[in-house]
Amino acid sequence: MSNAQAPVSRQSLMDMFVAGARRGWNVATNNMVPNVIMAFVLIQALNVTGLLEIVGKAFGPVMALWGLPGEAAAALIASFLSMGGGVGVTASLYTAGKLSGPDVTVLMPAIFLMGALLQFMGRCLGTAGVDSRHYPVIIGVCIANALLSMWVMRLILILF
Amino acid sequence: MKQDKPAAKQQVSWVGYAALFFALIFFSGIFSDAENWTRVLDFTVLQGSFGIIGETGKAIFRGTGGTGARDGFMFALSLMPSVILALGVVSVIEGLGGLVAAERLLSPFLRPLLGVPGVSGLALIASFQSTDAGAGMTKALYEAGDLTDEERTVFGAFQVSGAAPITNYFSSGAGLFQFLSVPIIIPFVVMLVFKVLGANVIRLYIKTVAKKKAVA
Numbered sequence: 001m002s003n004a005q006a007p008v009s010r011q012s013l014m015d016m017f018v019a020g021a022r023r024g025w026n027v028a029t030n031n032m033v034p035n036v037i038m039a040f041v042l043i044q045a046l047n048v049t050g051l052l053e054i055v056g057k058a059f060g061p062v063m064a065l066w067g068l069p070g071e072a073a074a075a076l077i078a079s080f081l082s083m084g085g086g087v088g089v090t091a092s093l094y095t096a097g098k099l100s101g102p103d104v105t106v107l108m109p110a111i112f113l114m115g116a117l118l119q120f121m122g123r124c125l126g127t128a129g130v131d132s133r134h135y136p137v138i139i140g141v142c143i144a145n146a147l148l149s150m151w152v153m154r155l156i157l158i159l160f
Numbered sequence: 161m162k163q164d165k166p167a168a169k170q171q172v173s174w175v176g177y178a179a180l181f182f183a184l185i186f187f188s189g190i191f192s193d194a195e196n197w198t199r200v201l202d203f204t205v206l207q208g209s210f211g212i213i214g215e216t217g218k219a220i221f222r223g224t225g226g227t228g229a230r231d232g233f234m235f236a237l238s239l240m241p242s243v244i245l246a247l248g249v250v251s252v253i254e255g256l257g258g259l260v261a262a263e264r265l266l267s268p269f270l271r272p273l274l275g276v277p278g279v280s281g282l283a284l285i286a287s288f289q290s291t292d293a294g295a296g297m298t299k300a301l302y303e304a305g306d307l308t309d310e311e312r313t314v315f316g317a318f319q320v321s322g323a324a325p326i327t328n329y330f331s332s333g334a335g336l337f338q339f340l341s342v343p344i345i346i347p348f349v350v351m352l353v354f355k356v357l358g359a360n361v362i363r364l365y366i367k368t369v370a371k372k373k374a375v376a
Contacts, residue, residue: 011255013252013255013256016251016252016254016255016256017248017249017251017252018248019251020247020248020249020250020251020252020254021244021245021247021248021251023247023251024243024244024245024246024247024248024331025240025244027243027247027331027332028236028239028240028243028244028331029240031331031332032236032239032240032243032331032332032335033233033236033237033240035332036232036233036235036236036239036335037229037232037233037236038232039232040227040228040229040231040232040235041228041229041232044227044228044229047227083328083332083333084332087332087333087335087336088232088335090336091235091239091335091336091339092232092235094336094339095231095235101339101340101341102341104336104339104340105339105340105341105342105347108333108336108340108347109322109347109348109350109351109354111333112322112323112325112328112329112333112351113321113322113351113354113355113358114321115322115323115328116323117320120291120320120323121320123291123292123295124291124292124294124295124316124319124320124323125295125316125317125320126295127292127295127296127298127299128294128295128296128298128299128302128312128315128316128319129298129299129302129312130312130313130316130317131309131313134313134317134362134366137362137365138313138316138317138320138321138362141317141321141358141361141362142317142320142321142358144358144361145321145322145354145355145357145358146354148354149350149351149354152350152353152354153342153347153350156342156346156350157341157342160341160342
């Protein structure tokens with residue numbers, strides 16, 4: 001209603017954009033670039049040692065449940081540790097030709113739904129003061145969320 | 161919670177609702193294939209494309225066939241514009257009151273959807289942007305007596321799965337936008353749906369299993 005009470009700041013649209021873009025630059029340089037490099041080095045190391053192939057074979061039957069190659073398991077495991085790591089591993093697997101566009105699409109919500117749980121147990125549940133008795137169940141639900149979301153994404157892909 | 165109460169009563173102008181609506185359109189990809197000026201309303205259109213080097217007709221500055229840290233660096237460079245643009249736009253939407261508008265629209269549905277009171281709307285929107293802010297405000301709500309311990313557990317479970325979705329999806333996630341074969345907003349919506357579903361599983365668990373254990 002009245003502009004005086006609205007949360008609209010006095011900044012111009014351009015100022016707002018630039019402030020956000022600056023935050024984006026900081027996230028990209030401090031967070032994304034190091035995470036992507038970490039993931040590329042990890043995948044390179046796994047590739048050179050032949051471990052990636054083993055991971056791919058070992059997880060192949062499980063990931064096939066979602067129509068994904070076994071290597072996709074590496075993306076999910078990485079995302080459990082950090083969202084940026086999950087995104088990085090997914091990106092490097094894509095560029096290595098191990099994951100297709102639809103595969104990335106299927107993985108996308110899962111990377112975040114089970115993302116960085118190790119860290120967020122303390123940062124989110126701990127800070128909010130959630131009873132730690134419930135942690136295992138909550139973590140289980142987060143992982144179930146991620147696994148189920150991959151099937152939903154597969155279904156949605158049929159529409160596109 | 162005291163300092164948060166006045167904010168909860170802020171008026172939302174039509175600008176806020178318009179900004180929220182714009183955000184949904186912008187990341188939905190509805191206008192990505194439009195042939196006329198309406199293309200301007202799309203993230204991928206404003207993101208544009210990198211120029212082509214040489215006459216191969218394909219390779220951008222990243223080149224092809226690279227590996228390891230060097231290839232990772234060049235690749236990360238190519239993702240940076242998406243992250244910067246996405247957070248710039250999110251900042252404009254936030255500045256115009258789009259998130260407060262979302263809070264206003266969501267508040268009446270919090271009780272049926274998550275079993276938490278409407279007053280948690282602000283904490284919910286905060287948790288969309290920052291894990292720490294959301295968790296801190298949730299603790300404050302509990303301490304002010306606005307949430308019971310059980311409601312706090314459900315609300316915490318809602319927040320932790322897909323934590324800070326706006327910030328994480330539109331920053332880290334922006335790096336993967338170009339590989340998606342569906343509109344950008346769809347995985348985001350799927351994420352939100354599962355956040356609510358998961359929280360309700362915990363709600364059910366608390367009502368049944370956890371309660372029984374406490375009695376026994």
